[in-house]
Amino acid sequence: MSEVTRSLLQRWGSSLRRGADFDSRDQLVEAIDKYQILARHLQKEAQAQHNNSEFTEEQKKTIGKIATCLELQSAALQSTQSQEEFKLEDLKKLEPILKNILTYNKEFPFDVQPIPLRRILAPGEEENLEFEEDEEGGAGAGPPDSFSARVPDTLLPRIEKIGLKDAGQCIDPYITVSVKDLNGIDLTPVQDTPVASREEDTYVHFNVDIELQKHVEKLTKGAAIFFEFKHYKPKKRFTSTKCFAFMEIDEIKPGPIVIELYKKPTDFKRKKLQLLTKKPLYLHLHQTLHKE
Numbered sequence: 001m002s003e004v005t006r007s008l009l010q011r012w013g014s015s016l017r018r019g020a021d022f023d024s025r026d027q028l029v030e031a032i033d034k035y036q037i038l039a040r041h042l043q044k045e046a047q048a049q050h051n052n053s054e055f056t057e058e059q060k061k062t063i064g065k066i067a068t069c070l071e072l073q074s075a076a077l078q079s080t081q082s083q084e085e086f087k088l089e090d091l092k093k094l095e096p097i098l099k100n101i102l103t104y105n106k107e108f109p110f111d112v113q114p115i116p117l118r119r120i121l122a123p124g125e126e127e128n129l130e131f132e133e134d135e136e137g138g139a140g141a142g143p144p145d146s147f148s149a150r151v152p153d154t155l156l157p158r159i160e161k162i163g164l165k166d167a168g169q170c171i172d173p174y175i176t177v178s179v180k181d182l183n184g185i186d187l188t189p190v191q192d193t194p195v196a197s198r199e200e201d202t203y204v205h206f207n208v209d210i211e212l213q214k215h216v217e218k219l220t221k222g223a224a225i226f227f228e229f230k231h232y233k234p235k236k237r238f239t240s241t242k243c244f245a246f247m248e249i250d251e252i253k254p255g256p257i258v259i260e261l262y263k264k265p266t267d268f269k270r271k272k273l274q275l276l277t278k279k280p281l282y283l284h285l286h287q288t289l290h291k292e
Contacts, residue, residue, distance in 0.1 A: 005054045005102075007197070009098070011195065011197060012098055013095060015037070016034075016038060016070075016094065018171075019034030019035045019038065020091055020092055022034060023073070023088050029234040031077060032074050033172075033234045034171070034172075035070045035071070038067075039067040039068075039070035040067075042064065045060065045063055046060045046063045046067060047060075048060070059101055062101060062108060064113075065110070065112050065113065066094050068114060069086065069110060069112060073087075073090075097109075156210070156211050156288040157225070157286070157288075158285060158287075158288070159175055159206045159207075159208050159210060159227070159283070159285060160206065160207055160284040160286060161204060161205045161206060161283075161284045162175075162203065162229055162261070162282075162284070163202050163203055163280075164202060164242070164261075164281060165202055167200070167203055170196075171234065172195045172196075173230065173231040174195050175227050175228060175229055176190060176191070176192050176227075176230060177190070177191045177192075177193070177212075177225065177226070177228075178190045178191075178226045179223060179226070180268045181222060182270075183269065187219060187220065188212050193206055194208060204229075216249070222248075222249075223248075223249050224248045224249065225246060226245070226246045226268065227244060227245045227246065227247075228241050228244045229242050229244065229261075240264075241264045241266060243276045244261070244262055245260060245262065245282075245283040247259050252289075254287055254289055255287060256285070256286045257285050258282035259282060259283050260275060260283075261276040261277070261281060261283060262274060262275060262276055263276050
């Protein structure tokens with residue numbers, strides 16, 4: 001199993017568990033959003049061309065059936081009438097199947113069929129709530145898994161985790177990374193990370209590398225790297241910036257670093273900064289300077 005596939009399965013599993021958790025607590029709006037977004041990702045994988053997928057045709061068929069089950073549960077939660085076709089207990093049976101999709105060879109436990117890929121965007125998903133790293137959305141595109149031609153002396157900050165008191169309540173969180181001058185003008189392309197790999201306690205974990213495609217010494221004086229933490233608000237039906245952090249150029253040096261979090265809106269000019277909290281909660285990074 002490649003690292004890309006392993007990471008993908010982990011994110012799918014995490015999303016399924018989060019949806020079921022919301023479902024079990026009667027947080028129906030959040031559960032429906034989780035189910036619908038995951039169903040769309042699974043449908044897209046099930047419909048992927050063979051050379052663009054690491055899954056066999058039989059595995060993709062099973063993935064498509066899981067997507068159908070997610071849609072059935074989503075529909076059941078939105079119905080005012082009693083639904084006997086599919087229940088939360090049934091949905092929980094899907095987690096081990098999805099986790100072990102590469103070795104699963106039993107008969108699928110439910111009499112469903114994959115449905116054709118169609119637009120089933122959950123509200124707000126168009127604002128870059130994608131798992132995939134190769135799609136465009138929001139202000140920029142997600143980072144690739146590898147870079148064929150890295151620019152020498154570029155910075156590769158690894159976003160490890162962010163500390164938040166309500167980390168477990170964030171839905172499909174991701175971070176937008178940008179480099180701005182003192183006037184808030186972009187100096188490099190804006191990038192969005194994939195959705196967080198997991199949330200636990202007071203941390204949202206990303207463990208993802210970002211490459212800033214510009215020689216560090218060529219960044220203008222006073223430039224800073226911004227990290228905007230964003231998440232989906234189902235009741236308001238849009239993606240919101242929860243907080244942000246930034247790192248000035250003189251802070252760039254190899255090794256780990258923690259940087260403070262500030263209240264929104266993002267202040268790219270850094271003139272009216274307010275700390276998000278007095279608690280010891282930060283954005284954790286590990287910096288690497290790429291050399292030839």
